[in-house]
Amino acid sequence: MTYAQVGVIGAGTMGAGIAFVCARQGHNVLLLDMNEAVLKKAQSYVASILAKDVSKGKITERQKEEIYERISPISDMQKLYGCDMVIEAVSERLELKKSIFSSLANICREDTLLLTNTSSISITEIAGGIKSPERIIGFHFFNPAPVMPLIEVIRGKKSSDENVEKAYQFAENLGKVPVLVNDTPGFIVNRVARPYYNEALRITGDQVASIEQIDTIMKKAGGFKMGPFELQDMIGIDINFATTESVYTNFFHEGRFKPSRIQQRMVQAGSLGRKSGEGFYEYSE
Amino acid sequence: MNTVSNAVLLAGNSPLYSELKILLESKGYSVLSFEQADEHKHEIRLAIEVNNLDLDIKKSTIKQMDMLLPANVPILTSSLAITATEAASWTEYSERVCGFGTFVPLIERSLIEVAPALQSTPLIVEQVKSFFDVLGKESEIVEDEVGLVFPRILSLIINEAAFAVMEGTATPEDIDIAMKKGTNYPYGPLEWGDRIGLDEVFAVVKGLHRDLAEERYRPAPLLRKLVLADRVGVRSGRGFYSYEKQEVYQP
Numbered sequence: 180m181t182y183a184q185v186g187v188i189g190a191g192t193m194g195a196g197i198a199f200v201c202a203r204q205g206h207n208v209l210l211l212d213m214n215e216a217v218l219k220k221a222q223s224y225v226a227s228i229l230a231k232d233v234s235k236g237k238i239t240e241r242q243k244e245e246i247y248e249r250i251s252p253i254s255d256m257q258k259l260y261g262c263d264m265v266i267e268a269v270s271e272r273l274e275l276k277k278s279i280f281s282s283l284a285n286i287c288r289e290d291t292l293l294l295t296n297t298s299s300i301s302i303t304e305i306a307g308g309i310k311s312p313e314r315i316i317g318f319h320f321f322n323p324a325p326v327m328p329l330i331e332v333i334r335g336k337k338s339s340d341e342n343v344e345k346a347y348q349f350a351e352n353l354g355k356v357p358v359l360v361n362d363t364p365g366f367i368v369n370r371v372a373r374p375y376y377n378e379a380l381r382i383t384g385d386q387v388a389s390i391e392q393i394d395t396i397m398k399k400a401g402g403f404k405m406g407p408f409e410l411q412d413m414i415g416i417d418i419n420f421a422t423t424e425s426v427y428t429n430f431f432h433e434g435r436f437k438p439s440r441i442q443q444r445m446v447q448a449g450s451l452g453r454k455s456g457e458g459f460y461e462y463s464e
Numbered sequence: 465m466n467t468v469s470n471a472v473l474l475a476g477n478s479p480l481y482s483e484l485k486i487l488l489e490s491k492g493y494s495v496l497s498f499e500q501a502d503e504h505k506h507e508i509r510l511a512i513e514v515n516n517l518d519l520d521i522k523k524s525t526i527k528q529m530d531m532l533l534p535a536n537v538p539i540l541t542s543s544l545a546i547t548a549t550e551a552a553s554w555t556e557y558s559e560r561v562c563g564f565g566t567f568v569p570l571i572e573r574s575l576i577e578v579a580p581a582l583q584s585t586p587l588i589v590e591q592v593k594s595f596f597d598v599l600g601k602e603s604e605i606v607e608d609e610v611g612l613v614f615p616r617i618l619s620l621i622i623n624e625a626a627f628a629v630m631e632g633t634a635t636p637e638d639i640d641i642a643m644k645k646g647t648n649y650p651y652g653p654l655e656w657g658d659r660i661g662l663d664e665v666f667a668v669v670k671g672l673h674r675d676l677a678e679e680r681y682r683p684a685p686l687l688r689k690l691v692l693a694d695r696v697g698v699r700s701g702r703g704f705y706s707y708e709k710q711e712v713y714q715p
Contacts, residue, residue: 321646329646356645358638367634368646371653374620379613388606388613396604399575400566400614402650407617434679435624 182206183349186262188279189269190214190252193296195221196324197266199228202249203325204353209253209262218252225250228325256282264292264349266318271297276305284310292345294318298369299425302335302362312337316346319366320355330355331366364429369422373436376419379407380439390459408459412452416445416459470494473501473533475525476514478542479661479699483570484512491599498528505532510595513551514542516667517691522546523554530555538588540564540595544615544664545671548581548608558583562592564603565612567660575602577612610675611668618656619668625653626684629704636704654704658697662704666691 182205187198190212198210198221212218229243238246256279259265265287267279276295283293293315295305306312317333330350334343343359350357360366365373379393388396394406411419420442427436445451445458452458472493474485485495496504511529515522522541529539535557541548541564548563555561563579576596580589589605596603606612611619625639634642640652649656657665666687673681690696690703697703 327646329642331642331646356641358634358642360634360638360642361632363628363631363633367628367639367642370633371621371624371628371639371643372647374617374624378617378620382609382613382616385609386607387609388604392604392606393613396575396577396606396613397617399602400573400577400604401618402572404648404650435620435627435682437680 183263184209184261186211186259186265188212188256188259188265188267190217190221191268191270192224193320193322193324194268195224196322197268197296197320198250199225199246199325200320200353200355201266202246206249208250209258210250211253211256211259213254215254218254222247222250222252257286259283260286260288262287262291264294266294266296268296268320271299273300273304276300277307277309280305280309280315290314292316292342292349294346294349296320299365299422299429301364301429302333302338306335306337313339314342316342317360317362317366318346318350321368328356329368330357331360331368332357333360333362333366335362365422365426370426373423373426375403375407376411376442377423377436377439380441384439384441411442412458412460412462414452415454416442416450416452420446471496471504471508473498473508473511473529474514475512475529476516476542477518477521478514478516478664479568480514480542480566480570483568484514487570487599498532501532506534508533508537510538510540510591512540516542516545517663517670519546522551526551526554526561530557535560538562538591538595540592543579543608544611545667547610547675548579549583552581552583559585560588562588563608563612564592564596565615567615567618567664569659570601573601575604577614578603578605579608579612580605581608610671615664615668616672618653618660619665620672620681622653622657622662622665623669623684623687625657626687626704629654630684630686658703658705658707660697661699662687662696663691 185201185206186209187194188211190210198208201208232238233243265283269275296318298319302317306315316338319331321327321329332346347357382388383390390408394408397403397406423438427438430436450457453462456462470493472488472495474495488495513525539561541551543563544565552558552561561581562584566573566576578592593603629636636654640655643649643652669683694700695702698707701707
């Protein structure tokens with residue numbers, strides 16, 4: 180693939196990270212956000228990653244400048260008309276995503292690949308009723324996008340084979356490891372990982388073992404890098420609970436995904452993990 | 465010193481059997497089968513029973529141990545598919561029964577979970593803990609529930625991955641890659657299941673479903689069928705993946 184023109188919509192942590200990943204591979208990026216302050220923050224985020232890469236000797240000062248220059252902040256969606264692919268990374272609101280793809284279907288060339296970085300909304304639902312749904316593909320990065328190697332390439336009901344293949348190759352081109360998934364709740368990771376959190380919560384709720392014991396056991400007996408409770412504290416207990424709820428709802432209340440009341444109480448109490456100073460563990464300054 | 469006094473009676477058809485035998489012998493224990501146990505029954509310090517999938521065999525093995533051994537000899541039973549409390553309920557001297565549970569390979573387990581039955585005496589639990597110390601394994605005491613902690617959580621992850629394969633959500637390879645690259649698992653769940661033995665994994669899920677009777681623990685039909693077809697993973701040459709040995713052709 181020659182260098183492409185890539186549009187990234189939404190300049191939050193995810194969008195900024197994705198823009199960086201694309202620019203690092205040599206692509207030119209138009210980073211779109213309606214909020215000027217968010218765009219500024221995204222640029223300083225990219226600058227800070229680049230500065231670290233320079234100090235680690237991964238890139239030269241000149242490469243740093245080049246990568247930085249490849250990302251152009253914009254606030255007008257019309258400017259995305261010439262893009263080869265657009266990656267949408269706005270917040271997880273169905274109506275917002277649908278309105279974006281509905282506009283993109285008119286603005287972009289007919290062969291522009293339209294990718295959505297959703298973690299929990301059905302690709303089929305996002306593409307439903309939108310012109311040319313065959314080019315709308317799920318493209319799920321993991322946080323932090325510059326570091327995590329995986330991309331779930333998700334085939335919606337109307338995604339074409341050809342476009343899925345293009346998206347897969349684009350993921351490889353970005354230096355990532357793609358996997359192919361059909362459009363099902365939670366895709367692969369957020370679905371298959373559910374028991375790691377949910378069953379740990381159930382086990383402690385039933386007083387079979389304490390939170391500390393479960394974390395110790397999963398690391399020392401299981402070889403996991405982090406225990407389920409310290410991991411929830413890192414992810415954010417609210418985020419983790421929302422993911423479980425979404426998978427549970429979208430599987431029409433299949434019992435395997437039933438959320439935990441213990442986790443819900445943590446969210447209600449504002450004990451969200453590291454970011455709130457306490458979750459399953461205490462975090463001092 | 466009589467070396468036979470370091471005797472352990474070991475029985476069961478879990479893949480843990482052979483690994484435990486090697487570990488025990490490397491620590492200076494003599495490992496006895498039922499056939500050898502009869503004439504040494506007063507020298508046996510501990511019995512270990514490792515059956516998981518077939519609960520009828522498990523029951524008869526534990527009963528046989530209980531009848532054979534003096535009442536103060538601890539019986540350590542694998543509580544992956546059934547609670548230690550239920551296993552103890554099959555015995556005459558139920559206070560000497562204690563549960564434990566883990567998966568192969570033992571070399572990757574620096575810690576082993578111990579689950580005392582409701583009937584277990586504190587003395588028996590102490591003996592079991594010091595026994596694992598001698599084997600060079602840390603132990604963690606948890607309450608007695610099917611599958612304990614690690615085997616229960618991992619089996620349910622593998623079960624979920626099996627549902628995803630069955631439904632055609634993704635290939636086994638892609639599911640394994642996703643879990644390693646997207647969330648840092650040490651192994652993909654399906655290759656992990658193949659290494660542990662899918663019969664062991666199925667025994668845990670089936671046991672949870674049997675005891676807790678919730679849809680949450682429903683075994684994936686594909687997992688059940690693979691076990692019925694003896695495609696239990698690396699051990700049988702085939703599971704979610706194929707491990708058939710290449711025939712070496714010599715002209």
